[in-house]
Amino acid sequence: MKWRKFVGLILAMVWLGLSPLGAGQDLFIKNGTLLTITQGIIHGGDILIIDGKIKEIGQNLTPPKGIRVIDATGKYVMPGIIDSHTHVALSGTNEASVAISSEVRMKDVINPEDPAIFTALTGGVTMVHTMHGSANPIGGENVVLKMKWGKSSEEMYVPYAYRTLKFALGENPKRANMMGFSAQPRYPQTRMGVIAIIRREFAKARSYMREWERYNQLKKNKKLVSFILPPRRNLRLEPLVLMLQGKMVARCHTYQADETLEFIKLSKEFGFKIGAFEHAWEAYKIVKELAAEKIGISVFADNWAYKMEAYQGIAYMAGFCAKHGVLVSINSDSGERIRRLFNDAAKTMRYGDLSEDEALKLITINPAIQLGVQKRVGSLEVGKDADIAIFNKHPLSAYTRCEMTIIEGEVYFDRAKYLEEQQKKAAAKKPHKKGGQK
Amino acid sequence: MKEIIKMMSRPMNWLEKMRKKKKASLRHFIGLGLVFCWLAGLAWWPTLAKAAETEPVIAIKGARLVTVTGSDIPQGTILIKGKYIVDIGPSVTIPPEAKVIEAQGLVAYPGMIDGLTYLGLQEISMVRATVDMRETGNINPQVRADEALRPDSVHIPITRANGTTCALVAPTGGLISGMSALIKLDGWTPEELVIKVPVAMHIQFPMMRGRYRRSSRSVSGSKRIKELKKLFNEARYYEKRRLAAQKNLLLPYPDFDEKLEALLPVVHGQLPVMISVYAEKDIKEVIKFVQEEKLKAILYGVHDGWKVADEIARAGLPVILDSLYNQPSRWEDGYDALYRNPAALVKAGVKIAFSSQSASLAKDLPWHAAKAVAFGLDQKEALKAVTINPAEIFGLGDQMGSLDKGKLANIVLTDGDLLEIRRHVKHLFIEGKEIDLSNYYTDLLHKFEKRLKEK
Numbered sequence: 002m003k004w005r006k007f008v009g010l011i012l013a014m015v016w017l018g019l020s021p022l023g024a025g026q027d028l029f030i031k032n033g034t035l036l037t038i039t040q041g042i043i044h045g046g047d048i049l050i051i052d053g054k055i056k057e058i059g060q061n062l063t064p065p066k067g068i069r070v071i072d073a074t075g076k077y078v079m080p081g082i083i084d085s086h087t088h089v090a091l092s093g094t095n096e097a098s099v100a101i102s103s104e105v106r107m108k109d110v111i112n113p114e115d116p117a118i119f120t121a122l123t124g125g126v127t128m129v130h131t132m133h134g135s136a137n138p139i140g141g142e143n144v145v146l147k148m149k150w151g152k153s154s155e156e157m158y159v160p161y162a163y164r165t166l167k168f169a170l171g172e173n174p175k176r177a178n179m180m181g182f183s184a185q186p187r188y189p190q191t192r193m194g195v196i197a198i199i200r201r202e203f204a205k206a207r208s209y210m211r212e213w214e215r216y217n218q219l220k221k222n223k224k225l226v227s228f229i230l231p232p233r234r235n236l237r238l239e240p241l242v243l244m245l246q247g248k249m250v251a252r253c254h255t256y257q258a259d260e261t262l263e264f265i266k267l268s269k270e271f272g273f274k275i276g277a278f279e280h281a282w283e284a285y286k287i288v289k290e291l292a293a294e295k296i297g298i299s300v301f302a303d304n305w306a307y308k309m310e311a312y313q314g315i316a317y318m319a320g321f322c323a324k325h326g327v328l329v330s331i332n333s334d335s336g337e338r339i340r341r342l343f344n345d346a347a348k349t350m351r352y353g354d355l356s357e358d359e360a361l362k363l364i365t366i367n368p369a370i371q372l373g374v375q376k377r378v379g380s381l382e383v384g385k386d387a388d389i390a391i392f393n394k395h396p397l398s399a400y401t402r403c404e405m406t407i408i409e410g411e412v413y414f415d416r417a418k419y420l421e422e423q424q425k426k427a428a429a430k431k432p433h434k435k436g437g438q439k
Numbered sequence: 440m441k442e443i444i445k446m447m448s449r450p451m452n453w454l455e456k457m458r459k460k461k462k463a464s465l466r467h468f469i470g471l472g473l474v475f476c477w478l479a480g481l482a483w484w485p486t487l488a489k490a491a492e493t494e495p496v497i498a499i500k501g502a503r504l505v506t507v508t509g510s511d512i513p514q515g516t517i518l519i520k521g522k523y524i525v526d527i528g529p530s531v532t533i534p535p536e537a538k539v540i541e542a543q544g545l546v547a548y549p550g551m552i553d554g555l556t557y558l559g560l561q562e563i564s565m566v567r568a569t570v571d572m573r574e575t576g577n578i579n580p581q582v583r584a585d586e587a588l589r590p591d592s593v594h595i596p597i598t599r600a601n602g603t604t605c606a607l608v609a610p611t612g613g614l615i616s617g618m619s620a621l622i623k624l625d626g627w628t629p630e631e632l633v634i635k636v637p638v639a640m641h642i643q644f645p646m647m648r649g650r651y652r653r654s655s656r657s658v659s660g661s662k663r664i665k666e667l668k669k670l671f672n673e674a675r676y677y678e679k680r681r682l683a684a685q686k687n688l689l690l691p692y693p694d695f696d697e698k699l700e701a702l703l704p705v706v707h708g709q710l711p712v713m714i715s716v717y718a719e720k721d722i723k724e725v726i727k728f729v730q731e732e733k734l735k736a737i738l739y740g741v742h743d744g745w746k747v748a749d750e751i752a753r754a755g756l757p758v759i760l761d762s763l764y765n766q767p768s769r770w771e772d773g774y775d776a777l778y779r780n781p782a783a784l785v786k787a788g789v790k791i792a793f794s795s796q797s798a799s800l801a802k803d804l805p806w807h808a809a810k811a812v813a814f815g816l817d818q819k820e821a822l823k824a825v826t827i828n829p830a831e832i833f834g835l836g837d838q839m840g841s842l843d844k845g846k847l848a849n850i851v852l853t854d855g856d857l858l859e860i861r862r863h864v865k866h867l868f869i870e871g872k873e874i875d876l877s878n879y880y881t882d883l884l885h886k887f888e889k890r891l892k893e894k
Contacts, residue, residue, distance in 0.1 A: 116770060123774045178565045286887050306799035308565040315880040337766050347860040399809030399860045423773050
């Protein structure tokens with residue numbers, strides 16, 4: 002009889018394998034103020050979601066029979082917020098023991114149990130670019146995740162985003178603010194060294210790439226094929242080769258204007274692409290260059306003056322750069338700030354005088370473009386993933402509160418339901434607590 | 440402070456008296472000098488009187504007035520003379536000499552008061568050379584925030600440009616961190632900044648360890664209370680020994696102890712303690728402790744306040760909340776525990792104030808208050824918690840915190856709701872003086888706007 006069970010198990014596995022992993026759900030959002038980002042505001046709008054995708058948007062849609070309906074009357078519906086720079090949902094951030102750790106992949110250390118995932122949901126965040134730290138001139142490969150709390154890392158992983166490699170300039174790779182164990186001297190200790198070591202690695206990667214090209218060339222010759230050996234694989238250089246081939250982009254942590262310009266020069270020297278500069282607190286000084294090179298920035302709204310290189314980081318920066326043709330996104334870089342990115346976006350209206358529309362773009366479509374996922378997320382449009390955040394007041398008001406966060410049609414955070422559960426838990430706990438105190 | 444100085448000088452008194460007997464002739468000379476000064480003063484009097492007459496008069500006309508203590512005035516005028524509000528209402532006669540500020544369409548609020556900041560003590564948090572609010576060691580009651588204030592900090596003009604006019608500047612760290620000062624955000628010297636000092640003696644209890652936070656501080660609350668009690672008793676005995684020595688020439692004076700000296704106004708219940716305390720158990724113990732020791736006390740932080748709100752209210756202790764840019768320590772408390780904490784405290788009848796707990800982000804004070812409104816706090820109560828409540832908690836309720844006749848003219852004019860993010864401060868007055876709203880941010884912005892205009 003044992004073989005029957007075995008076959009059953011195999012069949013079950015095949016069935017599970019065939020069923021589309023993480024396939025979305027159906028949902029109908031009724032009568033909300035829809036902040037679509039790309040197509041203006043729809044008052045009293047409905048959204049029909051089928052299989053996790055937005056099927057229809059408009060006024061007075063009729064919900065299909067049996068579909069779950071969410072009443073958004075008096076509420077604001079916007080695309081799920083995208084955090085373009087954070088370190089949540091990881092069980093490691095910095096491989097700080099060596100200066101160059103490009104072989105490290107954040108994909109390998111996804112932690113689906115990190116409570117910061119839930120924290121992100123409570124602030125309407127549905128997607129994050131979760132990154133290697135900035136201890137190394139060349140860190141590791143970052144990963145894009147959807148905040149599917151309770152699901153596996155495979156289900157959270159977003160395969161269609163750009164592949165990005167973390168670079169870092171300035172104080173952090175110099176280890177300038179380190180104490181204790183981390184303060185042990187390590188090359189590089191200067192900004193000169195930081196640029197030099199990155200250049201060295203790209204030069205190595207270029208010759209490594211040529212070695213492979215030569216091998217692949219020689220391999221075609223059938224007489225030679227039995228005499229030649231393939232080059233030794235170098236996992237540290239491989240991501241840089243991908244960059245030289247245009248298959249991966251740099252996300253470079255930078256503060257000072259000068260080092261930012263140096264990195265642009267380096268990218269031209271080797272012909273790799275810069276996805277965005279991270280933090281880039283002095284970007285407002287080199288707006289001309291950034292706009293000309295079409296390089297975006299992923300920045301804080303106003304978290305500044307925590308270290309020397311952040312001392313000229315003015316809160317007007319994001320707004321100023323956005324107004325002058327730079328693609329700007331606002332990031333959290335934190336498991337706490339991640340839940341108030343909508344507040345941070347509003348700050349660009351106080352500092353920088355952006356319009357509501359421009360401010361909202363900084364946390365939706367702009368980070369999506371920077372991650373190459375703008376065809377899937379970042380706005381409320383027919384055909385896009387139904388990643389949605391619902392707020393009780395306008396998301397740019399200081400008085401607002403996130404009520405619901407939806408990913409691919411599935412509700413991952415529902416404040417009303419959450420409060421109910423909390424109450425139940427508290428009620429269940431009370432008698433026990435009294436007994437304990439005696 | 441006066442008490443401290445008096446006590447410090449007391450041991451010397453008898454010596455001085457002995458000396459003074461020999462200096463009678465000197466006294467005559469001083470007497471003559473005083474008469475001369477009085478005559479000189481008479482000669483100067485007319486010019487002094489003239490100065491008083493020409494105190495600048497400013498009329499803020501046509502704004503919506505949010506007085507905080509009274510009801511709002513949809514359209515009214517505030518009359519400022521010198522440092523003070525001399526008249527306010529819907530129909531105020533504007534004297535001809537007044538400088539009129541047309542404020543139609545704007546809203547006038549009292550300047551905000553930040554319940555705890557590091558303004559002037561910290562410039563760049565990771566650069567040790569610029570950080571002056573954390574003294575080494577555990578017991579530092581003798582250090583005073585006002586003695587390390589840097590009036591030229593870039594954070595001060597940035598903060599006031601968002602509507603804050605006064606702030607508590609407090610030391611931190613250790614068990615007893617030192618004394619705080621209340622400052623106004625305008626002045627060239629530390630002395631010009633300081634409104635009141637000392638405001639409180641700052642004491643720290645550890646934050647909780649939990650799922651969210653991995654705290655390295657492991658000293659338990661009750662251990663800290665034992666240590667404090669021991670210290671306070673030492674201070675009391677120190678004073679007793681000194682009093683005894685003053686009465687009895689045979690008894691030796693105790694060696695001067697700066698720390699115990701500084702604690703005397705605290706144990707006498709004259710100088711309030713501001714205790715940073717977070718966990719439910721610690722809050723309960725702290726309430727018991729301040730009652731037993733008969734201390735004047737303000738609670739700070741109070742993350743678990745919503746669990747013990749009634750007890751705090753019953754003890755009559757005011758609470759200053761720390762930055763809401765924090766997370767609850769315990770997962771079970773709910774993601775919004777710190778956000779709804781202010782509402783729960785107010786509902787129980789506790790007087791609360793907000794604080795930015797920062798220097799570089801002190802400008803965010805109104806947004807902490809707004810966050811609490813999003814999670815249940817009444818909007819008017821939130822406004823009070825950044826104006827009149829902190830004024831009263833710091834013992835200056837009769838001087839600031841609302842738009843009232845006779846109060847200091849600390850006034851913000853905005854183009855919208857003061858607690859909103861999407862609004863701009865248009866005019867700012869601190870003690871009657873119109874303040875330049877430009878700051879380090881705007882200076883740098885303008886510098887690089889110019890670069891863009893270059894061809």
